[in-house]
Amino acid sequence: SAVISQKPSRDICQRGTSLTIQCQVDSQVTMMFWYRQQPGQSLTLIATANQGSEATYESGFVIDKFPISRPNLTFSTLTVSNMSPEDSSIYLCSVLQGGGTEAFFGQGTRLTVV
Amino acid sequence: KQEVTQIPAALSVPEGENLVLNCSFTDSAIYNLQWFRQDPGKGLTSLLLIQSSQREQTSGRLNASLDKSSGRSTLYIAASQPGDSATYLCAVKTGANNLFFGTGTRLTVIP
Numbered sequence: 001s002a003v004i005s006q007k008p009s010r011d012i013c014q015r016g017t018s019l020t021i022q023c024q025v026d027s028q029v030t031m032m033f034w035y036r037q038q039p040g041q042s043l044t045l046i047a048t049a050n051q052g053s054e055a056t057y058e059s060g061f062v063i064d065k066f067p068i069s070r071p072n073l074t075f076s077t078l079t080v081s082n083m084s085p086e087d088s089s090i091y092l093c094s095v096l097q098g099g100g101t102e103a104f105f106g107q108g109t110r111l112t113v114v
Numbered sequence: 115k116q117e118v119t120q121i122p123a124a125l126s127v128p129e130g131e132n133l134v135l136n137c138s139f140t141d142s143a144i145y146n147l148q149w150f151r152q153d154p155g156k157g158l159t160s161l162l163l164i165q166s167s168q169r170e171q172t173s174g175r176l177n178a179s180l181d182k183s184s185g186r187s188t189l190y191i192a193a194s195q196p197g198d199s200a201t202y203l204c205a206v207k208t209g210a211n212n213l214f215f216g217t218g219t220r221l222t223v224i225p
Contacts (some may be wrong), residue, residue, distance in 0.1 A: 108157035
């Protein structure tokens with residue numbers, strides 16, 4: 001199973017600022033996934049990050065708001081830009097292993113925007 | 115679009131009881147189904163993965179079943195313990211990278 005380290009684990013930020021979340025995997029993976037979990041809701045996929053190419057965003061998410069970097073096969077960052085209280089959520093990174101069948105997640109970043 | 119539903123949304127049981135959590139999905143064309151545990155404010159821990167060709171998987175006190183044709187899965191927890199208190203999520207994989215999650219069942223095991 002993959003071991004995924006995500007930082008920070010939580011943060012409280014002022015509206016209008018940006019926060020960058022880091023995700024480190026203990027093995028090389030082709031794709032890394034970023035999810036958002038709003039309070040009381042289930043997980044929603046934000047984007048898929050491939051090394052060496054631009055991330056692919058899901059409907060309702062845009063690069064200007066959630067820029068993603070993927071500099072190598074074990075690391076990715078997600079930035080939440082120009083934050084508002086509506087961005088308060090848990091953000092999670094994920095990878096697929098076992099031939100792309102089983103999903104593993106980081107510990108999550110609990111973001112509160114005030 | 116695939117929709118995943120989990121019932122009940124919340125469940126409280128006394129310690130030692132056996133319990134069943136339910137997950138249903140609308141499109142039976144799935145690759146697999148995965149059960150996760152989530153502690154408050156934390157990430158997801160993978161519990162069990164059932165491939166579409168399988169009927170069940172077991173790990174310790176946990177047993178997950180899959181009836182793909184009827185769009186249902188259950189997670190059975192035997193001899194529940196207070197440490198089992200968490201939210202349990204099921205997710206179905208329908209494409210190369212598409213995971214659809216239910217909204218979870220929040221379990222409380224009362225000592």
